[in-house]
Amino acid sequence: MNDKELFFERGFTNNIKVELGQKLTQLQSLVYDLTKDLLIEHDSNQPIKQKIKLPFKTVPRGDSWSKIMNTVNESIQLKDVISSDEIKNTFKRIFSKPVLFEISAFRARFPEQSRVLYNWHQDEGTWFLSKKKNVTEKFPATLWLSINGSDEKNSIQVVGNTHKLKLFNHQWVDGQGFFKINNINKMIKEDDIHTVKTEESECLIFHPLTIHRSVPVSENIDLRPRYSLDIRYFDDNLSIKKVNVDFRVKLKKIFRGLI
Ligand SMILES: O=C(O)CCC(=O)C(=O)O
Numbered sequence: 001m002n003d004k005e006l007f008f009e010r011g012f013t014n015n016i017k018v019e020l021g022q023k024l025t026q027l028q029s030l031v032y033d034l035t036k037d038l039l040i041e042h043d044s045n046q047p048i049k050q051k052i053k054l055p056f057k058t059v060p061r062g063d064s065w066s067k068i069m070n071t072v073n074e075s076i077q078l079k080d081v082i083s084s085d086e087i088k089n090t091f092k093r094i095f096s097k098p099v100l101f102e103i104s105a106f107r108a109r110f111p112e113q114s115r116v117l118y119n120w121h122q123d124e125g126t127w128f129l130s131k132k133k134n135v136t137e138k139f140p141a142t143l144w145l146s147i148n149g150s151d152e153k154n155s156i157q158v159v160g161n162t163h164k165l166k167l168f169n170h171q172w173v174d175g176q177g178f179f180k181i182n183n184i185n186k187m188i189k190e191d192d193i194h195t196v197k198t199e200e201s202e203c204l205i206f207h208p209l210t211i212h213r214s215v216p217v218s219e220n221i222d223l224r225p226r227y228s229l230d231i232r233y234f235d236d237n238l239s240i241k242k243v244n245v246d247f248r249v250k251l252k253k254i255f256r257g258l259i
């Protein structure tokens, strides 16, 4: 199956390499410059590809870390990647007229930071309940792009064939939003869980209803960060149409419209 068939049949593509060249290097360099004093002792003359994988001395403190994250999230380097032709062309493998959705993000994962670990969820769970017109009924796909490589201990897991079920009811998680589907373990088959592994600059694209999560914390804790982007585009020709929605989600939407 090609990427488009995989996206619509299974709910996510295989790994795709995105040739971002300088645009990726510039984003990596920004992250390195902002974090270099927090890393273990190292030779700063080594290539950026290696420096971006170095472990931290200690887990960064919450407020200073938020500042770093905000700086990256507001940077021109990030914008250049998200709106690049290379990313848009990657979306053209599945959508005929990809348009940038307004929510994309840079993420850093450390084992200790539970706030950045997302439980089983569907991204449409958030978009569906939004009050903004340019967020609802767009059905954006998510392109999860690795900035410094990822493995089975720090990446994400996507569950095949779950995009054909329905939009599930999500429970609120403090500091995150509607990001937890209850009792999901009953509904997903172990064999359908795919744990992502990537080289830097590799991505996969998944459907807005595909159930996925951050890989939970394992015992093997090291302080190497996992950097990734979730980049969202929707199809202006609307290739994803109506979805089946749990009645509790519909009620929530009506209720939110009233307050
Ligand atoms: O990167 C992660 O750990 C979570 C990503 C996610 O849920 C998303 O990209 O929609």
Ligand SMILES: [Fe+2]
Binding pocket: 118, 121, 122, 123, 212
């Ligand atoms: Fe997500």
